[in-house]
Amino acid sequence: MSLYCQSCNRVLYNRRLRRCGFCGADIPEELRFTPAEIAAIEHKMVELEESRKQRQLAAEAACNAQAQSFILIPIIMSGS
Secondary structure (H helix, E strand, C coil), rough: CCCCCCCCEEECCCCCCEECCCCCCCCCHHHHCCCHHHHHHHHHHHHHHHHHHHHHHHHHHHHHHHCCCCCCCCCCCCCC
């Protein structure tokens, strides 16, 4: 099965769409994702976004914890 537009021969970059993103030609149904496939993709995207947010929060917490562990010691310069 070819994943190229039958009209402009470009790669179908979004098989959730009904029309080619380049030329606007109709994409045959057999080349498009089914509603179940679209739902699975969208579910996976939500999971990935949530995972990304959790990693970002963990990284920020680790950075804050590391910053708080430093002890500031004042340096007193004596005149000569």
